[in-house]
Amino acid sequence: MTLPLTDTATPRPATGPRRHCLFGVTILLVEDSRGVSEAVRLFAAESGARLRRADSLASASRHLAIYRPNAVIIDLGLPDGDGLALIRHLAAAATPLRSIIAMSGHDPASWQPAARAAGAVACLEKPIPSLRAFQDTVLSVLPDAADRRIAETAELSLDGRASMRAAFDADLRRAQALLTEAIETADRDMIIYCAQFIGSVGDMIPDPSLTAAARATNGPGPRAHELVARLSDRIARATSAALG
Structure with a gap:
């Protein structure tokens, strides 16, 4: 699998939730839970982002072979394998994807260090605590150029x-x-x-x-x-x- 190169992101300070602050952003969610997927879909909709879902490693590979999302949220527990394996694959590809967010509902100390070592730039805990937490986490992994473009389109008439x-x-x-x-x-x-x-x-x-x-x-x-x-x-x- 070949993925285009993106820039390393710098985390942004926390801000209040804003509608459309992720306008134009495509997020791939790799998650098998219907409940979690629906929550993320609602958060993405409020933020103006396009969300695509893969419920397994195999489905994620098919998605990534066709298009490049701006950010990928990967649950570590998947029905056909370990989400860490997908993170390592994307981070170590010939043209690595750097806008990776790891997600799990377990004790953060038990998985976040391993996720970051594998190549995740940020981590989300389940259940996601708020819309603001979701938005800030996604914004933190976006390249600066994309972040500026989003800010320019955020004002509404x-x-x-x-x-x-x-x-x-x-x-x-x-x-x-x-x-x-x-x-x-x-x-x-x-x-x-x-x-x-x-x-x-x-x-x-x-x-x-x-x-x-x-x-x-x-x-x-x-x-x-x-x-x-x-x-x-x-x-x-x-x-x-x-x-x-």
């Missing part, structure tokens, strides 16, 4: 801001559907991921009551049902405002 609000509402509807399904199946991980995403959106809208309800939700139970109710109220208000 008045029409863009209206479109952004509509997109927020659409994403909350999607999150509501996912959260409702997760509650019905008692999928604790998916409930937590949805709550984290909803809390990040609440921070940006802003909607303090929605953010508070999301941050109080840590699994199945009354808090999750309360969050669904808050979402329903938010979506109903947005629909009413749109209808005039």
Whole structure:
């Protein structure tokens, strides 16, 4: 596999979450978990990035043979092998890919040193703590030229801001559907991921009551049902405002 050379990235300082701060960025996510993949998809959508998913090493190889993503997020536990092997392969290729992010839900001390030694530039812990953490981590591995290009396109016009609000509402509807399904199946991980995403959106809208309800939700139970109710109220208000 031959991959184009990219520059070594310098980590950026933390900033607040911004919609479209990853505009034009393509991310390949190598992850077999549906819940994690859905959370990353939502974070990528809020950030303006294009996300493609591979659920195995074999699928990742097929993706990388066709196109070069701006960043690759690789889970270390994959069904057909070790994510560290893929990181080593990409980092040691004739034209190495340097914008690699390793991801795992285990104790950071047990995997982050090995991931960085293999060639990962940054690490993400599961569950991803916030939209801001996701954005800052991806930005930290991008070459400076790409980072400047993103900053130049991040400002939105008045029409863009209206479109952004509509997109927020659409994403909350999607999150509501996912959260409702997760509650019905008692999928604790998916409930937590949805709550984290909803809390990040609440921070940006802003909607303090929605953010508070999301941050109080840590699994199945009354808090999750309360969050669904808050979402329903938010979506109903947005629909009413749109209808005039």
